Amino acid sequence: MSQSSRAGRRGQARWQDRLRHEIRLFFTALQFFTRLPVPAWVGFKPAWLQHCTRYYPLAGWVVGVVAAVVFALAQTVWPQAVAVLLSMAAGLVLTGAFHEDGFADVCDGLGGAVSKERALDIMKDSRLGTYGVTGLGLMLALKFAALSALPPIWVAPALLLAHPASRLGSAALIWRMRYAREEGKAKPLGRRMRDREFLIAAACGGLPALMLVMTGMLPPAGVAWALMAGALGAAWMARTLARRLDGYTGDGLGAAQQLSELGCYLGVLAAVGG
Template identity: 60%
Template sequence: MQQLRLFFIALQFFTRLPIPRWVGFEPDWLHHASRYFPLVGLVVGAITGAVYAAAAMVLPLPVAVLLSTAAGIYATGAFHEDGFADACDGLGGGLTRERVLEIMKDSRIGAYGAIGIILMLATKVAALASLPMLAALGALLAAHPLSRLMACSLIWRMEYARAEGKAKPLAQEMRSGEFAIAALCAALPAGAVAALGWLPPAALGAGLGGMLLATLWFARKFQQRLGGYTGDCLGAVQQLSEAVFYLCVLACLWN
């Protein structure tokens, strides 16, 4: 029951979806809820996949992908997209650590953030629209949990860069056992997609490899510029690794 509570706490933190009243809330639960971040991704992937499948029955695939993307953004409240935009603004416009953190905390979006999020969304939509229907469904169901596992890896291996912040209670630390739970939550949907034949193992492997490289690149940049990560960094890693997964799957199937 406590594990179910932790999942619902993570779902409440990362999405706009309602949770049962009996769950309750204790501040300490946030410290351990990040283990179910990939499981929240499975919920978001299921929502986007369902919208895509329903829309694809009556509309062209590119339109179905757009509606699916809009459903995902609505379900999460653009939480991760906002983090990616803030990270683009901070890393693009700040010269010192203090200035980067100041820019990332600003709620206003700048040129780097606007350009970055437009290109990011366009890349994801174009890649998914270029995939066959079942492959796109498989990519959605696999990419959302796996990309959130990539964000968890920052919590697991890096230090939080701010003295305080909205994500700090959730992102202060992650033990190896908790990361193993997160990895299992991400691996099961990917394995199911492969077992169903929606994506070949080579495409899944290419997507996962691309995600790891993108995460390592972003983590190195965060360490150099900030000495750690923030909540915006987690959103940025999730968005970038998700887009890279779609691109690698598309490249594998295209060739």
């Protein structure tokens, strides 16, 4: 075998190893952010958690597709409001209400005028207080109201847009902010993303928006309004966390995702009014 052939085989082997590693990172993200099982061959290494956030928005694709399919099927049998509730329930089951739990904890921790240390202690408490219950109830109600008010043909595309885009908004906090705790459930993720990693996340989170516009499933104005409102939701949460906690927490990432997701729905709805 010639030297050039051996070099070509080594290059192909390195490329295959790299691709296999990236697939492992995606499944690690899927396992961390959802309740879905992953193939046994994937395995697990703690170090992978530090790099899997690049595929956080790609995990949102899976959640968005499931929610959209449930809505589309349910709509053929029941009214839109029922289909929306079933779609939301599917998303909650799929993620274990992971992000909603974080949002409720942030409402409890930051709802009152308390110190950083006290806020972090409150957010670690598994019990929900008045702020958490009220905030989570309003969040779910607003999602339901926004999706129910959309034209039926826009609901599934809105779900396909919002879930990846909102997780990109949450990943941006990891990219630009420091981790606020010495330890916690998001500590393995508490390393700033490299610019290249965030570019991968941005591609995963932004591609659905481009596809929805190109296929005509959502009008450009609806996508633009959704992305702007979603970005504002994540930015507001980032500013609040920086001011109150001097960094993000795992609960803060969940809260940013929830506000960004809601912003996407409200943005699409604003385009309907326009």
